[in-house]
Amino acid sequence: MDSLQFTAETSSNGVVERDFTVAGIPGVLWSPASASSSDRAPLVLMGHGGGTHKKWPAMPGRAHRIVNGCGFHVACIDAPGHGDRPRTAHDEQEIAALFRAREAGEPEGPVVVRYNAHLAERAVPEWQATLDALQELPQIGADGPVGYYGLNMATAIGVPLTAADPRITAAVFGLHWPDALAATARRITVPVQFHLQWDDEHIPREAGLALFDAFASEEKTLHANAGRHKEHPRFEADSAARFFARHLTRSLPVPALS
Amino acid sequence: MDSLQFTAETSSNGVVERDFTVAGIPGVLWSPASASSSDRAPLVLMGHGGGTHKKWPAMPGRAHRIVNGCGFHVACIDAPGHGDRPRTAHDEQEIAALFRAREAGEPEGPVVVRYNAHLAERAVPEWQATLDALQELPQIGADGPVGYYGLNMATAIGVPLTAADPRITAAVFGLHWPDALAATARRITVPVQFHLQWDDEHIPREAGLALFDAFASEEKTLHANAGRHKEHPRFEADSAARFFARHLTRSLPVPALS
Numbered sequence: 247m248d249s250l251q252f253t254a255e256t257s258s259n260g261v262v263e264r265d266f267t268v269a270g271i272p273g274v275l276w277s278p279a280s281a282s283s284s285d286r287a288p289l290v291l292m293g294h295g296g297g298t299h300k301k302w303p304a305m306p307g308r309a310h311r312i313v314n315g316c317g318f319h320v321a322c323i324d325a326p327g328h329g330d331r332p333r334t335a336h337d338e339q340e341i342a343a344l345f346r347a348r349e350a351g352e353p354e355g356p357v358v359v360r361y362n363a364h365l366a367e368r369a370v371p372e373w374q375a376t377l378d379a380l381q382e383l384p385q386i387g388a389d390g391p392v393g394y395y396g397l398n399m400a401t402a403i404g405v406p407l408t409a410a411d412p413r414i415t416a417a418v419f420g421l422h423w424p425d426a427l428a429a430t431a432r433r434i435t436v437p438v439q440f441h442l443q444w445d446d447e448h449i450p451r452e453a454g455l456a457l458f459d460a461f462a463s464e465e466k467t468l469h470a471n472a473g474r475h476k477e478h479p480r481f482e483a484d485s486a487a488r489f490f491a492r493h494l495t496r497s498l499p500v501p502a503l504s
Numbered sequence: 505m506d507s508l509q510f511t512a513e514t515s516s517n518g519v520v521e522r523d524f525t526v527a528g529i530p531g532v533l534w535s536p537a538s539a540s541s542s543d544r545a546p547l548v549l550m551g552h553g554g555g556t557h558k559k560w561p562a563m564p565g566r567a568h569r570i571v572n573g574c575g576f577h578v579a580c581i582d583a584p585g586h587g588d589r590p591r592t593a594h595d596e597q598e599i600a601a602l603f604r605a606r607e608a609g610e611p612e613g614p615v616v617v618r619y620n621a622h623l624a625e626r627a628v629p630e631w632q633a634t635l636d637a638l639q640e641l642p643q644i645g646a647d648g649p650v651g652y653y654g655l656n657m658a659t660a661i662g663v664p665l666t667a668a669d670p671r672i673t674a675a676v677f678g679l680h681w682p683d684a685l686a687a688t689a690r691r692i693t694v695p696v697q698f699h700l701q702w703d704d705e706h707i708p709r710e711a712g713l714a715l716f717d718a719f720a721s722e723e724k725t726l727h728a729n730a731g732r733h734k735e736h737p738r739f740e741a742d743s744a745a746r747f748f749a750r751h752l753t754r755s756l757p758v759p760a761l762s
Contacts, residue, residue, distance in 0.1 A: 248723070384569075422704070444717075444724075444726070455713075458728075459702075463511065463730065464730060464731075465730060465737075466702075466729070466730045467725070467728065467729050467730075467737075468726065468728035468729075469700060469725060469726070469727060470716075470725065470726035471720065471723075471724070471725050471726075472722060472723060472724045479723075479725075484746075485743075488742075492739065
């Protein structure tokens with residue numbers, strides 16, 4: 247197994263941020279500053295969106311809400327071709343295709359769906375190796391609860407990851423097309439919270455609803471907010487944190503139905 | 505103006521529950537036990553569902569979450585023909601029609617939509633008189649923030665009430681058909697949180713989505729949960745409480761968009 251090396255550590259607002267690498271893949275782990283090294287806590291794997299990276303402001307922002315709100319660990323790695331990682335010639339071609347579509351006023355969906363499906367094939371085994379290594383840490387452990395949180399490109403990666411890895415027992419997804427994902431979503435049965443934008447200019451409303459509909463999960467909740475693609479409200483990061491608190495905290499009972 | 509008379513008072517778990525009447529309509533007011541008579545706090549008007557009443561277990565349950573979670577007041581009155589109020593001959597006819605439809609395995613929607621629209625005509629002025637009287641209380645006041653929270657029949661009453669009364673500045677609705685409500689919802693611009701059940705056996709999915717779509721509110725959020733009509737999850741009462749905390753607490757900033 248590839249082991250995890252910590253390369254840097256900072257701390258702010260009650261959260262310790264540690265950079266790490268696993269098999270050359272750079273990541274970051276956010277943890278409660280107050281926890282001792284023998285305290286175990288659940289882990290949320292968090293993916294970043296297309297064109298951003300593991301420390302894009304939304305990532306530490308969401309991580310701090312989960313670390314401080316739930317006492318959990320949060321880990322994010324750079325996706326292939328993103329952040330501190332090199333781009334392949336294929337990455338460059340697809341990014342150029344996306345920019346051409348944007349400039350021509352053509353739909354982004356076909357390029358994004360195709361390219362994200364390709365990235366997911368590369369990213370799923372990377373996430374699994376990262377999770378293997380994170381579970382070696384005494385504060386996380388091999389049998390602790392694990393969640394996944396990722397929107398946009400991170401949903402394209404997270405849906406096949408969650409379908410493939412039974413260690414992930416709760417997931418927050420959203421803001422993606424069903425084309426390459428619905429068939430895989432039909433194999434997912436863990437609790438899901440799904441975010442979409444009601445007036446998304448890129449993802450047709452029916453497409454977003456179709457992806458939510460595809461999950462086989464007995465417990466799944468759609469949060470649809472008025473607004474365009476990039477207007478996804480910040481309060482939904484708190485919804486995600488509460489969802490993980492409900493599902494990854496073993497001492498809590500399953501929520502009763504009214 | 506009809507004034508408010510308190511008729512009984514009990515207290516549990518940090519919440520004072522006071523029965524009252526306004527112009528013969530019986531209601532209940534839940535308030536923080538810790539508040540002094542000079543502390544003002546926002547007010548949430550809460551409607552009960554069809555066939556239930558102001559003290560049906562879900563009502564004090566939701567009220568306690570809002571009183572203890574937000575420090576607000578919550579008021580509920582019996583709808584016409586419900587709880588401690590007499591039924592008219594028309595009420596009896598419509599209830600009999602509903603039971604006949606149920607026993608025959610026919611859709612409930614046509615009866616519920618028609619009867620609830622009738623009840624709303626009677627209930628909206630009653631709610632407005634009740635709000636007038638509640639605002640005379642020093643702990644609430646004439647210019648304090650007011651929300652409305654009601655699902656099922658209480659959405660059929662709350663949509664026309666919220667459209668008619670500018671004192672209501674945030675509302676939680678859900679679990680109803682658009683037929684008699686969508687045109688009125690198009691006049692509502694205050695923030696709305698809307699709950700629907702993804703597998704509702706009474707309200708077709710498209711019908712619930714159409715009612716959410718009708719609200720003209722710049723900020724509106726749909727919470728759609730897997731499950732049948734009566735499986736609406738209890739954790740959505742906490743979502744409603746957080747929504748009111750965001751919108752009725754004047755010292756909080758409007759949530760930023762990420």
